[in-house]
Amino acid sequence: MAEQQPVPLLELRGIDKSFGAVQALKDVQFDVSAGEVVALVGDNGAGKSTLIKVIAGIHPIDAGTILWEGRPVSLNGPKDASALGIATVYQDLALCDNLDVVANLFLGRETTAGLGPAAVLDEVSMERRAIETLRRLSVKIPSVRTPIAALSGGQRQSVAVARSVLWQNKVVLLDEPTAALGVAQTKEVLDLVRRLRDAGHGVVIISHNLADVFEVADRITVLRLGRYVGTFEAATVDHEEIVGYMTGALATAATTTPTGSATSAPTTEPST
Amino acid sequence: MTSTLEHDPRVLGEEPGFGGVARGTLRRLRSGDLGQLPVVLGIIAIWTIFGLTTPNHSFINPGNLVNLSLQMAAIGTIAVGVVFVLLLGEIDLTVGVVSGLAAAVMAVANTKAGLPGPAAVGLGLLVGVAIGLIHGFWTTRFRIPSFVVTLAGLIGWQGALLFVLGDTGTINMTDGFVVGLAGTFFKGILGYGIGALFVLYLAVAGIVGRRRRLKGGLAAAPAALVWTRVIIIGLCTAAAIFYLDRERGLPLSLVFLVGLVVVMDYIVSRTRFGRMIYAVGGNAEAALRSGIPVDRVRLAVFVLASLFAAWGGMLAASRLLAVNQSSGSGVELLNSIAAAVIGGASLFGGRGTIWAALLGILVIQSISNGMDLLAFPSPVKLMVTGAVLLAAVTIDALARRGRASTGR
Numbered sequence: 298m299a300e301q302q303p304v305p306l307l308e309l310r311g312i313d314k315s316f317g318a319v320q321a322l323k324d325v326q327f328d329v330s331a332g333e334v335v336a337l338v339g340d341n342g343a344g345k346s347t348l349i350k351v352i353a354g355i356h357p358i359d360a361g362t363i364l365w366e367g368r369p370v371s372l373n374g375p376k377d378a379s380a381l382g383i384a385t386v387y388q389d390l391a392l393c394d395n396l397d398v399v400a401n402l403f404l405g406r407e408t409t410a411g412l413g414p415a416a417v418l419d420e421v422s423m424e425r426r427a428i429e430t431l432r433r434l435s436v437k438i439p440s441v442r443t444p445i446a447a448l449s450g451g452q453r454q455s456v457a458v459a460r461s462v463l464w465q466n467k468v469v470l471l472d473e474p475t476a477a478l479g480v481a482q483t484k485e486v487l488d489l490v491r492r493l494r495d496a497g498h499g500v501v502i503i504s505h506n507l508a509d510v511f512e513v514a515d516r517i518t519v520l521r522l523g524r525y526v527g528t529f530e531a532a533t534v535d536h537e538e539i540v541g542y543m544t545g546a547l548a549t550a551a552t553t554t555p556t557g558s559a560t561s562a563p564t565t566e567p568s569t
Numbered sequence: 570m571t572s573t574l575e576h577d578p579r580v581l582g583e584e585p586g587f588g589g590v591a592r593g594t595l596r597r598l599r600s601g602d603l604g605q606l607p608v609v610l611g612i613i614a615i616w617t618i619f620g621l622t623t624p625n626h627s628f629i630n631p632g633n634l635v636n637l638s639l640q641m642a643a644i645g646t647i648a649v650g651v652v653f654v655l656l657l658g659e660i661d662l663t664v665g666v667v668s669g670l671a672a673a674v675m676a677v678a679n680t681k682a683g684l685p686g687p688a689a690v691g692l693g694l695l696v697g698v699a700i701g702l703i704h705g706f707w708t709t710r711f712r713i714p715s716f717v718v719t720l721a722g723l724i725g726w727q728g729a730l731l732f733v734l735g736d737t738g739t740i741n742m743t744d745g746f747v748v749g750l751a752g753t754f755f756k757g758i759l760g761y762g763i764g765a766l767f768v769l770y771l772a773v774a775g776i777v778g779r780r781r782r783l784k785g786g787l788a789a790a791p792a793a794l795v796w797t798r799v800i801i802i803g804l805c806t807a808a809a810i811f812y813l814d815r816e817r818g819l820p821l822s823l824v825f826l827v828g829l830v831v832v833m834d835y836i837v838s839r840t841r842f843g844r845m846i847y848a849v850g851g852n853a854e855a856a857l858r859s860g861i862p863v864d865r866v867r868l869a870v871f872v873l874a875s876l877f878a879a880w881g882g883m884l885a886a887s888r889l890l891a892v893n894q895s896s897g898s899g900v901e902l903l904n905s906i907a908a909a910v911i912g913g914a915s916l917f918g919g920r921g922t923i924w925a926a927l928l929g930i931l932v933i934q935s936i937s938n939g940m941d942l943l944a945f946p947s948p949v950k951l952m953v954t955g956a957v958l959l960a961a962v963t964i965d966a967l968a969r970r971g972r973a974s975t976g977r
Contacts, residue, residue, distance in 0.1 A: 391858050393851035395919035396844075404848055405859030407841050417839045421785035428787075 304367040305330045306499045307352070307383070307468050312361035314347055321347040325361075325525045327518055329468060329499040334490060336514035336531075337503045340543050343520040345503050349470055352501070353385040354378035384461035385470040390453055394446040398438060399427045401445055402460045430463050431455075434492050437485075451482025455489055468499040475509050487513050507536055521545055607964045608912055608928045611957075615932065619939035628939050631816035637938050638813065639751060642822035643668070643885035644901055645930035648908040649829055650877030652926045653870045655909055656837070657850045658918020659715040661704065661874045663722040664905055668882025669897020670730040671696045675883050676740040676892040677733055679747060686746025690883055697879025700726065701872030708871065709864040715871070723902075731894055739893040742886055750825075751888035754818035763824055764810040768803040770831065775799060822884050826927065829877070834923040846870060850918030881905075907954070908933050911961040932957065 308328040314321050322344045329335045339345050350356045354372040363370055365381050372378050378385075392401050403423050409416035427441045436455040438448060445453060454474055461469050471490070475483045490513045493500050504510050510517060511531060519526040519542040526542045541547030619628035627633055647664050654661045675693035678684040684692065700722070707718045734740065742748055755763055775795040782789035813819050837843035845866045848856040857863050885901075886892045910916060911932050912925025936957060940950045 389854075391852070391855035393848050393855050393919070395851035396847055400844060400847075404844075404855070405861050407844055409841060416841070418841065418844060421781050421787060424787055425785055 305364075306366060308364040308367075309348075309352070310362045310364070312348070312351060312363075313359045314351060314356055315359060321523050322351070322358075323524050325520065325523075326528070327352075327525075329501050331467065331499050332494055332497050333515045334494050334500045334502060334513050335528075336510040336517045337501060337520065338505075338507065338510060338517060338539065338543060339520035339526075342522070343543070344523040345520060346472070347523075348520065349385065349472060349501070349503060352378065352383060352468075352470060354383075379464075379466075382465065382467040383470065384464070384466035384468070386454075386457045386461050386472065386474065388473045388476060390457040392445045392453060392457060395444060397444050398431075398441045398448075398456055399424050401456060402427050402430070402463055404460075406464070426463070430459055433496070434459055434462070434489055436489065449482060450478050451485045454478065454482075454486050458486075458489055458493070462493060462496075462498060466498070468501065469493060470501045470503075472503050473505065474502060475504060475506055483509065507539060510539075511536065519543055605913060605922075605924065605928060607961070608925075608932060611911075611932055611961075612928065612935065615935050615939065619935065619942070623939060623942045627942050629812075631812045631814075633938065633942070634809070634812050635754075635816045635818075635820060637934060638820050638823040639888055640938060641930050641934045642751065642820065642826045643881045643888065644904050644908065644934070645826045645926055646829060646881035646884060647878050647901060647905040648912075648926035648930050649826075649833055649923060650874035650881075651905045651909040652912070652914045652921060652923055653833075653837075653846065653877075654715070654874045655906075655914040655916060656846050656918060656921060657867060657870050658853075658916075659708070659867070659870070660719065660906075660916075661715065661871065661878075662719040662902065663700070663704070663726055664874060664878040664881075665897045665899070665902030666723055666726040666730060667697060667700055667875050667878040667897070668885065668901055669892070669895075670700075670726050670733065670882070671879030672882040672886035672892045672896055673730050673733045673740070675747070676742060676886060677737075679742070679744050680740055686744040689744070690747065690750075693879050693883050694876060697876040698872055700879075701875030702868070704875065705868035705871035709867050727898060730897070734892070734894055739891055741891050743890075747883070747887050748890065749821070749887075751820070751822045751884055753821035755821070755824070756814060756818035760810050760814050760819035761807075763819060764806045767827065767831070768799065768806050771802055772799040822888070825884070830923055830927045837923050842866070842869070847919055850920075852919075904930075904933050904954075907958045910965075911958060913965070915965065916962075932961075 305328040310326055312322050312325040312327070325344065325348060327335075327337070327348065337345050337348065347356060351358055351372070354375045354377045357371075357373055363372060370377075370381065372381075393404065396404070399420070408419040408423050408426075410419040410422075411417055424441060431438065431441065434455070436452070436459055438452050438456070445456065448456065458469065458471065458474070474486050474490070478486060487509060490500055490502060494513075494515075502510070502514065514531045516528055517531055517534065517539060518528045519539060521543060522545075529539070529542075538547065616629070620626055622628075647668055651661065651664060671693040674696045675689045678692050679686060679689035704715070704718055704722060707713055708715045754760075775798065776792075779789045779792065779795055810819055837846065845856065845861045848859070848861055849863050849866050853863055856866075881901075882897055886896065908929030909921070909925055910929065912921070912927070912929030914921030914925045914929075933954065936954060937950060940953065945953075
């Protein structure tokens, strides 16, 4: 696979964000490396969505540092995030039901042949690339020319995820990818998440469903009331502990140093 | 890396061969995507009924087919614009009055101001563009539903039409160019030549598209199927021109209509602009997030709708040889919307093709023409047309339900 990164792909340190009098995020840490799945969990109002929107470039931060492959960057809009290679799959998926899978994968970035106003859609190359991408991710759909309206919830989620990796994105944010899915479809999507990780993407997954989280996540970052509780190796904590941290029943425990699965050296230092 | 994608039963392009085409078609039909099938069957039924019931089978005699073509041209052209607006999930209630207003401006410029025919027609088209810009600007800038904006337009442009005509009442068209729009016919070799060009275009598009898919390693429809389609359309075209040729010939205004449909279908189905229209009509929020300039697409579509309405209005003026105060305020609006919907354009946006305008107007105008020949009174005609429209949308609604329930 790709070369192992000694530094996380994306790292956030000491992030503060407030909306008027409401402090949505206070001194939050987060990082994700290539080839790992990090889950972001917390009760309602913990700040998960705000943090995702910070990473997606929608909310500019008040204080803190964002590092991309070790270099400080500023995210002032969704374009900044996607230019770096951060893709977000929101819960509503943003697919056009009336268009087929190929058209949705390339929505807004269609491949054309010819020049200027004579340019026509290059359906052949788009369809080839769609088939190749879906095959690489082992997404099962009846045909790439099926309209989205005829697909199941799991298949739609898979198409939305496939779109996010079609454009060489390195970090993929998935907002509640398994909400409202049945058992078989949930498994389908979680398998897809694993394949993204194995393909070297850094995957961030927000979920209310801890069973799903434990099934795919390498590390789990817990937020509570806008504050950073800790990041835990999924293999070393159990369900009850995470619930305890989420609800505050367990006080802020030892804040384990975030360590990427690929590296063993701690990557965060007390702020410099 | 091989250059061909071998068939994989899990992740599919379309399947190859006749069996694949049959399975794909069946899957689409079962999932509620009936395409043009109901309307084509409807046309066959209507023609059979009227062909048998009209006195001396006058419905299918050459003279009546020429009349039918002429009747279709104006409202069919307007319906092309309506399809664009419906694809966005919007509506334009002004297409009728705008057709009348543009025709009135053209007539006044030509007969009173002495502007030459082509310039007067150009001015009429400009009026259409300007009105479309106003509609588009108001709906996108102030976020007012197009239903309301164009409802205001329906009233306002009616006033503008009366204002332009002043106390003249009726203006008779005598300009050779203007009269020639609907009064020109192609006989003999010229008519057949135009028909041959049309079929040749469809054949080349089909063959080239198939070659390109095969070269790209994708499954394509078997050549025999492509050829069968071309031969069927070719025979229908040849038969139509043969019949028209036995009377006045192939009307120029029908050539205009079919040409417009072919060009607009190409734009809608093959260009990024067309793809954007479907995306905005399917999910405007998703389109916006994908970087599609949603408001500019809306603006462009309202301009096209008014432009085609203006053009259709001038074709009508050319056929009727006159413009008067009721031009465009009759059946134009309702029949053009009905044509688009019967042809398969969804009122909820994102579904339908430009061919809907042509097929739909063929249904509407055939019924109207046939009932005239049977000397049905006006009340019956209106009720039958209403019932046909209702039947068409019911088939569409049932198909949609089928589509929702086959989601796997």
